[in-house]
Amino acid sequence: GESVGLHLPTLSVQEGDNSIINCAYSNSASDYFIWYKQESGKGPQFIIDIRSNMDKRQGQRVTVLLNKTVKHLSLQIAATQPGDSAVYFCAEMGSSGQAGTALIFGKGTTLSVSS
Amino acid sequence: ETGVTQSPTHLIKTRGQQVTLRCSSQSGHNTVSWYQQALGQGPQFIFQYYREEENGRGNFPPRFSGLQFPNYSSELNVNALELDDSALYLCASSGHRNAEAFFGQGTRLTVV
Numbered sequence: 572g573e574s575v576g577l578h579l580p581t582l583s584v585q586e587g588d589n590s591i592i593n594c595a596y597s598n599s600a601s602d603y604f605i606w607y608k609q610e611s612g613k614g615p616q617f618i619i620d621i622r623s624n625m626d627k628r629q630g631q632r633v634t635v636l637l638n639k640t641v642k643h644l645s646l647q648i649a650a651t652q653p654g655d656s657a658v659y660f661c662a663e664m665g666s667s668g669q670a671g672t673a674l675i676f677g678k679g680t681t682l683s684v685s686s
Numbered sequence: 687e688t689g690v691t692q693s694p695t696h697l698i699k700t701r702g703q704q705v706t707l708r709c710s711s712q713s714g715h716n717t718v719s720w721y722q723q724a725l726g727q728g729p730q731f732i733f734q735y736y737r738e739e740e741n742g743r744g745n746f747p748p749r750f751s752g753l754q755f756p757n758y759s760s761e762l763n764v765n766a767l768e769l770d771d772s773a774l775y776l777c778a779s780s781g782h783r784n785a786e787a788f789f790g791q792g793t794r795l796t797v798v
Contacts, residue, residue, distance in 0.1 A: 605786060614688075614776050614789035615729065660728050673719060673742055674778075674787060676728030 579680055586686040590651045594644040594661035594677055601663040605674065606635060606646045610657045618646070618659075648682075656684045688712060690779050690790035698796045699767050707762040707793045709777030717741070718760040719787060720752060721776040729776055735760055764795075772797045 584590050596604070602623040607615035619630045621637050621644075628635050634647040644661050658681050662674040689712035699705050711718050717736045721729035731744035735754035749765040758779070764771055774794050778787035 607789075612791075614690075614778075614791045616688075617786055617788060620786055662728075673731035673734055673744060674721075674729075675731065676721075678726075678728050 580678070581681045581683065583683045583685065584651050586651060586653060586684055588651050590648040590655070590682060590684075592646045592648075592659050592661075592680045592682065594646075596642050596644065596661070596663050598663060598675075599639075599642060603664040604635070604637060604644055605662045605664070606633075606644075607660045607662060607676075608655075608657045609660065609679070615660060651682075651684050653684045653686050656682055658682075688788035688790065690777060690788050692775075692777050692790035692793050694793060695791065696794045696796075698798060701767055701769060701797055703767050704763065704765045705767060705795060707764075707775050707777075707795070709760045709762070709779075709790060711758045711760065711777075711779030712788055715779035715781050715788075716758050717780045717785075718754055718758065719778045719780075720760070720762045721778065722746070722771075723774040723776055723792070725773070732762065767797045769797050771795065 605620040606618040608618050609615045619633050619635050621628045621635045626637055632649045636645045658679040660676050660679045662676045664674055691710045693708045719734040720732040723729040732746050733743040733752055734741045738754045751763045754760045774792040776789050776792045778789045780787040
């Protein structure tokens with residue numbers, strides 16, 4: 572079945588370091604991917620998205636890389652700040668299947684930034 | 687702020703009871719999806735509504751049902767509550783079915 576997973580459940584970095592959070596997906600038909608940040612007690616917050624016709628997309632301090640050959644996504648955060656501490660989820664949206672256009676989430680990576 | 691609001695923010699119910707959760711979508715958004723997030727897990731898709739019609743459903747039993755109204759706000763109803771229904775229920779709205787989804791802050795449901 573469809574599934575999205577993250578390689579590491581936790582990641583600890585120092586303030587100012589660059590962070591890389593990885594995600595593997597299994598459905599090669601998926602054509603849209605989103606990274607979300609979720610702080611304690613809040614709903615997921617959209618960070619950046621990428622469609623399958625792209626390999627890389629940059630935002631403010633964040634970059635998403637998509638490798639369709641190995642079905643891998645990564646989120647890079649530059650100059651990580653304490654405010655970046657949260658749980659990060661990748662989500663895929665399939666183009667077909669019972670779930671239609673639903674987002675399928677992985678279990679998340681908890682990023683802890685120490686100053 | 688995403689413009690997606692959910693009510694109530696917290697709720698405690700007894701096993702066997704029924705509950706209704708509400709969501710107001712972001713202005714201009716006609717698609718609403720509901721997700722269940724158990725503690726320590728990623729959100730799981732329950733169902734999606736597009737222009738007042740159910741557009742897709744995840745692996746949830748029929749006692750999970752929903753509605754979408756002409757103003758695109760939505761309700762999630764859960765009957766015969768079970769202890770395992772305790773979770774954060776999230777509503778997400780988007781401008782169309784394949785667009786980025788914006789989430790509300792969620793409703794924390796506790797079933798005792």
